[in-house]
Amino acid sequence: MEPPRSIAPPEVFETERLVLRRPRMSDADDIFDNYASDPEVTRYLTWRLYNERNEVVPFLQSQLSRWHSGEEYSWVLMLTGNDRAIGMIGCRAREHAADIGYVLGRAYVFLGDISFIPTSQPGQETVLCTQRFVK
Numbered sequence: 001m002e003p004p005r006s007i008a009p010p011e012v013f014e015t016e017r018l019v020l021r022r023p024r025m026s027d028a029d030d031i032f033d034n035y036a037s038d039p040e041v042t043r044y045l046t047w048r049l050y051n052e053r054n055e056v057v058p059f060l061q062s063q064l065s066r067w068h069s070g071e072e073y074s075w076v077l078m079l080t081g082n083d084r085a086i087g088m089i090g091c092r093a094r095e096h097a098a099d100i101g102y103v104l105g106r107a108y109v110f111l112g113d114i115s116f117i118p119t120s121q122p123g124q125e126t127v128l129c130t131q132r133f134v135k
Contacts, residue, residue: 020075030085034105
């Protein structure tokens with residue numbers, strides 16, 4: 001029997017430029033190539049650099065297990081029209097608060113305004129931060 005969840009997050013968010021979806025095991029190579037093996041991206045993160053592709057598999061298994069248990073919800077970030085993981089955003093509910101973190105591949109940082117996240121309402125976005133990345 002599946003444990004009860006206090007929230008039921010959407011598995012997919014979509015905006016004009018981004019799609020966020022629940023991670024899949026098939027994302028492992030993109031995650032490794034686009035950010036998990038990059039020392040400049042992982043320098044200030046709470047997790048270490050991945051040196052081998054096969055190290056991403058247990059991480060993804062853990063993310064899927066945490067989703068199922070309701071402990072943490074993560075979404076792969078993709079550019080609209082491209083099914084390649086360029087980053088990830090995660091949310092961990094803690095009683096009356098939530099921890100939110102994200103990672104974005106270095107090659108994708110300078111693609112424009114990353115200051116929003118989609119909501120469950122089509123055409124609406126929620127401001128995540130006011131930072132604007134420009135090339």
